[in-house]
Amino acid sequence: MATVTPSDTGPGGVTGPAGRVSVQRLTQYSGTDLDDLCDATERAVVEGGGFGWLKPPARQVLENYWNGVLLVPERRLVVGRLDGVVAGSAQLSRTPRNNEAQALSGTVTSAFVTPWARGRGIGRHIVEEIECIARELGLLVLNLDLRDTQRAAIGLYESMGYARWGTHPQYALVDGRFVPGHYYYKRLE
Numbered sequence: 383m384a385t386v387t388p389s390d391t392g393p394g395g396v397t398g399p400a401g402r403v404s405v406q407r408l409t410q411y412s413g414t415d416l417d418d419l420c421d422a423t424e425r426a427v428v429e430g431g432g433f434g435w436l437k438p439p440a441r442q443v444l445e446n447y448w449n450g451v452l453l454v455p456e457r458r459l460v461v462g463r464l465d466g467v468v469a470g471s472a473q474l475s476r477t478p479r480n481n482e483a484q485a486l487s488g489t490v491t492s493a494f495v496t497p498w499a500r501g502r503g504i505g506r507h508i509v510e511e512i513e514c515i516a517r518e519l520g521l522l523v524l525n526l527d528l529r530d531t532q533r534a535a536i537g538l539y540e541s542m543g544y545a546r547w548g549t550h551p552q553y554a555l556v557d558g559r560f561v562p563g564h565y566y567y568k569r570l571e
């Protein structure tokens with residue numbers, strides 16, 4: 383499990399007034415992880431922020447999705463925990479093996495923190511861990527894209543040095559209306 387701040391108070395994370403925050407690279411689910419991840423996803427989708435789904439899918443669909451994430455060879459999963467409970471995650475996707483020209487880059491996808499756990503640094507620590515994995519893999523560039531309405535995420539990524547290089551005016555369709563989307567990249571040092 384990753385150490386998340388210099389003031390780490392013990393194994394498995396950092397304890398603050400709002401609970402113990404930790405991040406972890408997951409290659410399998412244990413205990414209540416899969417259930418907690420599905421709960422966190424459902425709440426995030428209901429709240430309306432990101433993740434692609436506009437309304438929560440059936441539980442079995444969610445479980446299949448999260449089980450599938452661990453099976454994709456080009457994908458890595460990082461979860462954030464609050465007091466041990468999975469409260470958010472993000473994924474790092476690499477380009478397919480045939481795409482040698484773009485093997486230098488990866489994409490951050492599906493970053494989210496469930497509403498009750500926001501504002502405690504979990505999102506930032508998850509993305510830092512994704513960057514750490516990317517560096518270990520030798521990646522030089524990270525890419526991501528976001529809906530214009532995802533203001534907290536825009537604040538998070540811009541504060542972490544991601545540069546906006548383009549805007550797509552018809553990026554997503556939500557409730558029958560086009561929502562613009564922004565494209566970002568970060569050069570990893």
Ligand SMILES: CC(C)(COP(=O)(O)OP(=O)(O)OC[C@H]1O[C@@H](n2cnc3c(N)ncnc32)[C@H](O)[C@@H]1OP(=O)(O)O)[C@@H](O)C(=O)NCCC(=O)NCCS
Nearest residue numbers: 431432493494495500501502503505506532534535537538
């Ligand atoms: C974006 C998100 C992951 C941030 O998670 P979080 O755990 O609350 O974020 P953190 O507590 O780590 O905050 C990190 C930084 O994000 C930015 N941020 C967080 N919430 C913000 C808000 N409501 N408005 C503006 N900036 C915000 C700030 O720069 C903050 O740094 P600071 O605490 O030093 O001010 C979370 O709000 C979320 O899941 N949003 C909906 C889903 C989404 O938009 N996902 C991204 C698309 S892939």
